[in-house]
Amino acid sequence: MELLGVSAVAGNTDATTAQHCADTLLERLGSPLRCVPATRAGREIAGLPEGVHILALGPLTNLASALAHNPMLASRAQCTTVGGVMHPWRSPLLRFSCLNFRHDPRAAMAVTAAPWKRRLGCPLDVVKRLRMDARGLRRLAEQGNLGAYIAEHSWRWLRQAPLRHGRMSFPVWDLAAVMAAMGALPAARFSPDGSRLWDFDPQAAQQTFIDALADQATPPRCASRPCGK
Numbered sequence: 553m554e555l556l557g558v559s560a561v562a563g564n565t566d567a568t569t570a571q572h573c574a575d576t577l578l579e580r581l582g583s584p585l586r587c588v589p590a591t592r593a594g595r596e597i598a599g600l601p602e603g604v605h606i607l608a609l610g611p612l613t614n615l616a617s618a619l620a621h622n623p624m625l626a627s628r629a630q631c632t633t634v635g636g637v638m639h640p641w642r643s644p645l646l647r648f649s650c651l652n653f654r655h656d657p658r659a660a661m662a663v664t665a666a667p668w669k670r671r672l673g674c675p676l677d678v679v680k681r682l683r684m685d686a687r688g689l690r691r692l693a694e695q696g697n698l699g700a701y702i703a704e705h706s707w708r709w710l711r712q713a714p715l716r717h718g719r720m721s722f723p724v725w726d727l728a729a730v731m732a733a734m735g736a737l738p739a740a741r742f743s744p745d746g747s748r749l750w751d752f753d754p755q756a757a758q759q760t761f762i763d764a765l766a767d768q769a770t771p772p773r774c775a776s777r778p779c780g781k
Contacts, residue, residue: 553734556604557585559593563610563655570610580701590614598622606631607733608663609726611652616659619666626666632733633663634725638675638748650676672742674732674749680723681754686710688721688758695765702765731757 558578560571567590574587588596594617597606608615608631618625635652653660664671684692689710693703706722713722731737732749738756742749 553605555583555585556600557588557596559588559597559614560590561593561610561614562590563651577701580698594618594621598625600625600629602628604629605733607730608633609652609729610634611655612659612663613656616656616662619662626668628669630670630672631663631668632672632674632729634674634676634679634729635660636673636675637677638750639677671747672729672733672749673747674725674729676725678749678751679725679728681752682724682728682757683721683754684710684724684758685721688762691762692765695762696768698768699762699765727761728752728754728757731760736760 558574560567560574562570565573571587571589578585578587590613593614597614597618598621600606606615606629612633612635615631633652635650637650664673684706689703689706692699692706694700709722710720713720717723728737729749732740732752737749737752738760739751739753740749741751
């Protein structure tokens with residue numbers, strides 16, 4: 553899978569901070585790409601070529617803006633979104649605290665109603681099963697400079713985990729969605745029409761990610777066009 557680009561969007565932080573964090577991670581990856589600011593993201597995403605797969609990992613503001621610029625985008629692109637709940641009666645708090653959809657509900661409605669070539673929805677109560685604990689972070693830190701960087705900036709999430717999640721581990725929601733979109737999520741099961749992630753093996757998924765970091769010896773293959781977050 554070729555990375556065409558990354559854009560920033562406001563969510564659990566402001567768009568400028570999100571852009572800075574994305575740029576720092578791209579630099580660590582050795583990528584020549586830089587994050588597209590939120591003010592330009594909609595126009596840039598609207599111009600993506602046919603056949604792209606857009607990973608919408610945050611609120612859907614940028615993607616809704618892209619659809620407003622180019623309503624034909626949905627018919628020629630795939631997208632993966634993170635949000636919603638598959639079993640709301642089991643996870644009522646997740647249902648009402650879904651930041652990605654709640655932050656910009658109009659954008660969420662526009663994106664989920666669009667006639668995408670294919671849209672894969674990754675419900676929060678499914679992707680939250682991929683978690684990271686202290687042992688996992690220590691293993692990440694052993695996987696070269698990139699693994700050490702990710703681990704270093706993840707310890708604060710672990711310190712907050714008992715208050716936020718009631719346990720000494722935190723969910724890595726977006727990683728599960730990215731792996732599902734790439735076809736790299738172990739034992740993944742989807743709805744019959746392929747539009748929703750149902751289940752996967754979280755332990756194997758964590759190991760797959762750690763193995764990928766260990767094997768990360770060369771920069772990812774990149775192009776000059778941005779894609780959307």
